[in-house]
Amino acid sequence: MAESTTESTGRNESEGGKLGSGPGRVLVWFYGVFTVAAASRSIVQMIQDFGKAPLAYVLSAVAAVVYGFITFSLVRGGERLRRTALVCCAAELVFVLTVGTWTLADKSAFPDATVWSDYGAGYLLIPVILPVLGMLWLRRNRAAA
Known part of the structure; x- marks a missing residue:
């Protein structure tokens, strides 16, 4: 089957959905949820008391x-x-491994938690698992992209 190219994007029509299809949909969902969760958390924390833990x-x-x-x-x-x-x-x-290790080694360095604190323990360790799954999926689909 021949693939056609769209003029507006210059991409193959079948190209866009392959990374986000099948198991990739689960990754899209998790990354989407974590985008909203991390953004919401940081915005609320910065508005409420930025001086308490600016790095976090x-x-x-x-x-x-x-x-x-x-x-x-x-x-x-x-x-x-x-x-x-x-x-x-x-x-x-x-980042997850660095911040996770840092928060375990020096609790005083982060007066408040980040998404990556304790390897994402506050988020069921998903922040440390998600990039591994993402890399596996992206490497597996290098020809499908």
């Missing part, structure tokens, strides 16, 4: 941006976004 609140905002970009990449598809999302998932895992 900024890290939650960074998490929201990373989650949002990965969500967009999975929905939109395409090889360039797939590769960029793969890098974002790897960076997300590094």
Whole structure:
């Protein structure tokens, strides 16, 4: 079956949904939920008492941006976004492991929790599992993007 290219996007019509289809839909859902959760958490915390734990609140905002970009990449598809999302998932895992270890080693460093505190224990450890699953899915679908 021949694939056609849309003039508005320059992408194959079948290209967009492959990363976000099948098991990818579950990833899209989780990343979408975590985008909203991290953004909401950081916005409320920054408005209420930014001075209490600015690093924690900024890290939650960074998490929201990373989650949002990965969500967009999975929905939109395409090889360039797939590769960029793969890098974002790897960076997300590094952040989760770094912040998780830091919060366990020095509780005083974070007067308030972030999405990535204690490896995401406040979110059922999903923040440490999600980037691994994301990287596996993105690598598996490199030809499908």
